[in-house]
Each structure stands twice: as C-alpha cells, then as structure tokens.
Amino acid sequence: MPAPQKDGPRANRDIRGVREVQLIDDTGQNRGVVAFFDALTLAEEAGLDLVEIAPNSVPPVCKLLDYGRFRFNEQKKQNEARKKQKTVEVKEIKLRPGIDKHDYDTKMKAVVRFFEEGDKVKVTLRFRGREMAHQDIGLRLLERVKNETQEIAKVESEPMLEGRQMIMILAPR
Numbered sequence: 001m002p003a004p005q006k007d008g009p010r011a012n013r014d015i016r017g018v019r020e021v022q023l024i025d026d027t028g029q030n031r032g033v034v035a036f037f038d039a040l041t042l043a044e045e046a047g048l049d050l051v052e053i054a055p056n057s058v059p060p061v062c063k064l065l066d067y068g069r070f071r072f073n074e075q076k077k078q079n080e081a082r083k084k085q086k087t088v089e090v091k092e093i094k095l096r097p098g099i100d101k102h103d104y105d106t107k108m109k110a111v112v113r114f115f116e117e118g119d120k121v122k123v124t125l126r127f128r129g130r131e132m133a134h135q136d137i138g139l140r141l142l143e144r145v146k147n148e149t150q151e152i153a154k155v156e157s158e159p160m161l162e163g164r165q166m167i168m169i170l171a172p173r
Helices: 036-046 065-086 101-116 127-149
Strands: 020-024 030-035 050-056 059-064 090-095 120-126 155-160 165-172
Touching: 020 036, 020 050, 030 036, 030 120, 036 059, 036 127, 036 155, 050 065, 050 090, 059 065, 101 120, 101 127, 101 165, 120 155, 127 165
Parallel strands: 020 059, 090 120
Antiparallel strands: 020 030, 050 059, 120 165, 155 165
16 A cells, blocks of 8 residues: 655655755755765764755755754745735625715725725615616716726726626725
8 A cells, every 4th residue: 555645845765766866965055966875874964854855856856954844934934925815805885776975975985995905895786676777877876986986996897787786896906
C-alpha cells in the first residue's frame, strides 16, 4: 500500500528516487550538485533537515533548514494572507416606484455607506399591481440612483426587468 501524500515539501527520507540534489546550506550558500546521501548526512551533522524546495528542477533543489520552523513560518504567511483578504458582499436595497423624497434619501445614505465599506449594492425595484403598466417610472428612478452614485460607483449590470422586479447592480469604484 502506497504511503499517504503529505502536504507541503518533502523532507529527509521522504525524498525518494533522487540520486543527487542541488544543495543550498543553512546560510543560503549554493553548495552545487551533491549526492543525496551526502546531503542527508550533512543535514544530520548540522542538526537540521534536508527539505526539497524545487522538486521539478533537474536535479531537485534541496535546502538545509529546520523543518518545524519552516512549516510554522509558512502557516504564518498563509494566515496573514487570509487576514488581508476582503470578501465582497452584495447588499440589497429595495425600492418602490412611488417612493417619497425622504425615504429615497434614507435609502441613498445606506447605499453610500455600503460603498464606503467596499460592498456591492443590488438595487431592486418592485412593481405591484398596476405599477407594471408604468415601468418607465421605475426606469427613471433607477437612472436617478445611477446618476447620483456616479462618482463613487460603477454600474455592473444595467437595469433589467425580471418578472415584477427591475434589478440593477452597482460596484464601488
């Protein structure tokens, strides 16, 4: 039964099928092409591990280093990269064609706040009953939203009708 694959680079006796390696010592000096077992004994004498850095090159590049510290530093780098990632959320603002000025202003303040947080905004305009006959009013309202947010946002999808809703997606600039 084959041994399970480990994640990360191979180290010490896990490196198989290799006669010679390009060796880099613990100070970063290139020692040149060395027989694999000579490199392994050098690592054991120094109290370090022989870690395969570039397995696809010919011969493979191996480095003398403390494998535990190496894995720890790699994990730290991955965690830092994960912390710096920002997931973009899509926030939704629901409007109606007959919205009053004050209600509209309140909704627009929320839209501006969403853009400042770096989120996308999905503006949904709902038509009920006979409002479907006056879709031009809804289109004008969405155009007004688009014009007022022109400096801070770009239109990702133009207003389009889906059933009884008109939808437009805006993304921060």
